[in-house]
Amino acid sequence: MENERKHSFQRKMQARHLVMLSLGGVIGTGLFLSSGYTIQQAGPFGTILSYLIGALVVYLVMLCLGELSVHMPETGAFHSYAAKYIGPGTGFTVAWLYWLTWTVALGSEFTAAGLLMQRWFPSISVWIWSALFAALIFFLNILTVKFFAESEFWFASVKVVAIVLFIILGGAAIIGVLPMAGSETAPLFSNFTSAGLFPNGAFAIIMTMLAVNFAFSGTELIGIAxxxxxxxxxxxxxxIRTTLWRLIIFFVGTIVVLASLLPFSEAGVLESPFVAVLDTIGVPYAADIMNFVILTAILSAANSGLYASSRMLWSLSDKNTISPVFAKMTKKGIPLNAVVFSMLGGGLALFSSIIAPDTVYLVLVSISGLAVVVVWMSIAASQFLFRRQYIREGNSVEDLGYRTPLYPLVPIASFILCLASCIGIAFDPAQRVALYCGIPFIVICYAGYYISQGLKKRGAEYVEQNQSN
Incomplete structure (x- = not known):
């Protein structure tokens, strides 16, 4: 066991791997399937505005994470930063919140992948496909970090290429270069103003912004790696720079195309707005193409998710806050036990989504939804406190490898904007359950940490007393 603890992570990821790892965690079913509903809620112009504001929030958080990650490049990064600069209880809680976020996602992604395969193989049970995809993702995560990074690079590349082609084809249809079924003239941007700029009022935009913050979650994977x-x-x-501008182009560009080519009133009732647009343009086998792209997006997100959750467990173990068994490493630098435990957690989430979707699974999804925003708040607070301590110890800001600009404005603004999202949840009946479930879970994590540390301290004192006697 001691030899396994001595093995360390291998620095094998290049910039292209990091970018695709982050994009792989962000671009998923939320963009491909739920974007039509978002347009219907806030209107075309309101949705674009929401995504731009959401991108600003992510950008501010990533500026904070950049300084911390370059100065202290650790695996499980922001959990370590929160423990060091905010408090060990906060670091412990942030790690478990983030672990749960990706573990719950694993369960739903394996189910979704199995359901998508029904289109081509209706006679094969969903659970068989789910099990096969789970085995594939597990296999990709237990070889070497370079193999994992390469697999994620190509997984994410498929959906990135698909989005770029969609924006190009959609743009050509908007200006009339490509003919559209049932339309003699170029649609241009007539759908943007057909129902007014804010058809459901400004409050609908605020509600959309809450969902947009969750849509951008996954960008912080750069810090994990x-x-x-x-x-x-x-x-x-x-x-960080490359990921952010690509996300803005992909999300905003996609919304512009969808909002221009789909009637506002119909956008939210379509199973996949992408298929509807491609059918209208006349792309053959549009449904099959998008089924493949969405399947790839789901597997990419699952791949990123298992990586992130296993590294969080390793980090907790490395800090001696949970069993040392999760800190054991293979010769190739893989925390195998942490990967296995995270995969088991994903299996339990999958099981609860089938057996108790309205109780246990609803609670898990609600906590994980709130968790991302809480993690972002911890990143902003950690950077604020780190910089203050760094200067107090007599260091020069000029010596930092990467500096968060406009300090302390950037960490304060990002913290307040994230906090506003959490407060906004209380005013939305559909999302309020996240607070009802998330806050008690946070309290339990804090209590669990301090109780366990108290017991450890008493145990150490008891051993020391017996040895002295």
Missing amino acids: AGETVNPEKTIPKA
């Missing part, structure tokens, strides 16, 4: 990255002082800032 900091400990396995080549030249983090150069790679991480580059990955």
Whole structure:
């Protein structure tokens, strides 16, 4: 066991791997399937505005994470930063919140992948496909970090190429270069103003912004992978800049195309707005193409999710806050026990989504939904406190490999905007359950940490007393 503890992570990830890892965690079914509903809720113009504001929030948080990750490139990054600069109880809680977020996602993604395969193989049970995909993702995560990074790069590349082609084809249809079924003239942007700029009022935009914050979750995976990255002082800032502008182009570009080519009133009732647009343009086998792209997106997100959750468990174990068994590493730098436990957690989430979707699974989904925003708040607070301590210890800001600009405005603004999202949840009956479930879970994590530490301290004192006697 001691030999296994001595093995360390291998710095094999390049900037391109980091970028695709982050995009893989962000671009998923929320964009491909739920974007039509978002347009119907806030209107075309309101949805674009919401995504731009959401992108600003993510950008501010990533500026904070960049400084921390370059100065302290650790695996399980923001849990470590929160423990060091906010408090050990906060670090412990942030880690479990983030672990739960991705573990719950694993369960739903394996189910969704199995359901998508029914289109082509209706006679094969969903659970068989779910099990096969789970085995594939597990296999990709237990070889080497370079193999994992390459697999995620190509998984994510498929959906990135699909989105770029969709925006190009949609743009051509908008200006009339490609003819559309049932339309003699170029639609341009007539759908944007057909029902007014804010058809359901400004409050609908605020509600959409809450969902948009969750849609951008996954960008912070760059920080998780900091400990396995080549030249983090150069790679991480580059990955953050590249990821953010790509996300803005992909999300906003996609929404512009969808809002221009789909009637506002119909956008929310379509199973997949992408298929509807491609059918209208006349792309053959549109439904099959999008089925494949969405399947790839789901597997990419699952791949990223298992990686993130296993590294969080390793980090907790490495800090001696949970059993040391999860800190054991293979010779190739893989925390195998942490990967296995996270996969088991995903299996339990999958089981609860089938057996108790309205009780246990609803609670898990609600906690994981709130968790991402809480994690972002911890990143902003950690950077604020880190910089203050760094200067107090007599260090020069000029010596930092990467500096968060406009300090302390950026961490304060990002913290307040994230907090506003959490408060906004209380005014939405559909999302309020996240607070009812999430706050008690946070309290339980804090209590669990301090109780366990108290017991450890008493145990150590008892051993010390017996030895002295």
